[in-house]
Amino acid sequence: MSVLDSIFIGVVVAAILFFIGTVYFLVQFAVIRRKIQKLSTRRVKNKKKKQLRKRLNQLKKKKRRSVTSFVVFLLLTMSFSGGSFYISYYQSRNLTTEDSDLVVKGYYLLRDFEEQLLKAGNQEEDEIKIQQNIRYLAATLASYGTKKASNVNSKEGQLALNRYYTSLMQIGMNTSTQTKNFFANMDLVGEFLNDADRIKEYEKAAFEYYQVDESALLEE
Structure with a gap:
């Protein structure tokens, strides 16, 4: 196996892993968003409002982290996917x-x-x-x-x-x-x-x- 073949395999594996991460954070974002919506519409007694706001704030922070992670992993997936396509094209047009x-x-x-x-x-x-x-x-x-x-x-x-x-x-x-x-x-x-x-x-x-x-x- 040539060095270029090894690099190609490594890039493809990385692209797949980053894609899985992208899907994971997207699902996590959707789940957290749904929880926030449910809690926001919940009616509670005054003594529990402070506890509810705290829980909502925690979820909102987690949602922001999910969005950030999703964007990062999406960009990495696109970068590594593009890299794998380029290497594949390069190999197809150059002699082994x-x-x-x-x-x-x-x-x-x-x-x-x-x-x-x-x-x-x-x-x-x-x-x-x-x-x-x-x-x-x-x-x-x-x-x-x-x-x-x-x-x-x-x-x-x-x-x-x-x-x-x-x-x-x-x-x-x-x-x-x-x-x-x-x-x-x-x-x-x-x-x-x-x-x-x-x-x-x-x-x-x-x-x-x-x-x-x-x-x-x-x-x-």
Whole structure:
């Protein structure tokens, strides 16, 4: 559980407790008000009037305290409720730590994959070494098939991320069946580079939705 998740839970719990307090003081105010009304209309003998006034004064003080407490708890309930809504909205529009790690990793994996394909097609390195590199990248990309966007994200955000993860998984699985065929085969390399370009469209959509700074990734 992230720090933000813990804060969100704490704020929600506080909002609920303050709401209960608000209801309690509202009910208390209504009960005291009813008692005051009943006592105010009661007819008593002169010797009991002093005792009645004292009781009324006590109830009026208690009523004022109830009103003050009600207002305070109401304001606190509104504040914490607003805070919980803001945190929920913030979470829905920003990547969780896990999704952020997956997106950054996927970004570099895809570009390493493209680089290894070009080396294979142009025969720039030892064939066995390139095959091993491509096999590793294919397996890592295919592992995105087990990844799902956090459900704290908005539905639109989840859709953008899951499309991206699925596309990475698919190219990884497709590559795993062709690892021995890329060397000196620019036609096949070209096909997979085109697939990588299509993945970048999903990547771009996810980056734009979550306002990921690609320039910062390029600098690393």
